[in-house]
Amino acid sequence: MKISSKVECGIISLVDICIYSNDSAVTVINISARQNISAKYLEQILPQLRQANIIRSVKGAKGGYTLTRPAEKITLRDVINALDSTVLSDVTFRDREDCLIADALSECLWSKMTAYLQDFTGNVTLRDLADRYDRLSAAGTAEPMYYI
Numbered sequence: 001m002k003i004s005s006k007v008e009c010g011i012i013s014l015v016d017i018c019i020y021s022n023d024s025a026v027t028v029i030n031i032s033a034r035q036n037i038s039a040k041y042l043e044q045i046l047p048q049l050r051q052a053n054i055i056r057s058v059k060g061a062k063g064g065y066t067l068t069r070p071a072e073k074i075t076l077r078d079v080i081n082a083l084d085s086t087v088l089s090d091v092t093f094r095d096r097e098d099c100l101i102a103d104a105l106s107e108c109l110w111s112k113m114t115a116y117l118q119d120f121t122g123n124v125t126l127r128d129l130a131d132r133y134d135r136l137s138a139a140g141t142a143e144p145m146y147y148i
Helices: 005-020 028-035 039-051 076-083 100-123 126-140
Strands: 055-058 064-067
Touching: 005 028, 005 039, 005 064, 005 076, 005 126, 028 039, 028 064, 039 055, 039 076, 076 100
Parallel strands: none
Antiparallel strands: 055 064
């Protein structure tokens, strides 16, 4: 399975907003600096997430982006579908409509894989990703142990 950089950067930016918002808006410049993603690229991705009602934009001097609902209520399926609706869609063989092997393949493999991916991404939330990030960053900042 191949995920586009747009989807990956969108997920990364949402986790960043989740972690760093603290009741205030997170700016594109700050996301860009922390995550090493081009600000121009983020300016193409974030409006799609806003249109999907995942984030809202805040205008003004302290403007930026915030989540529209708690991170526990935003699933990866919501994000992926907002940025690339083809990733979790059903696989079809348009030019092989009369091929029974293609029908069997679709029924036994592609439909089940699609259903699994939709279910899996529907059960992973931004909160899950943010919590995992917190655990990884806490483990990485632990004091080094010296052995003699």
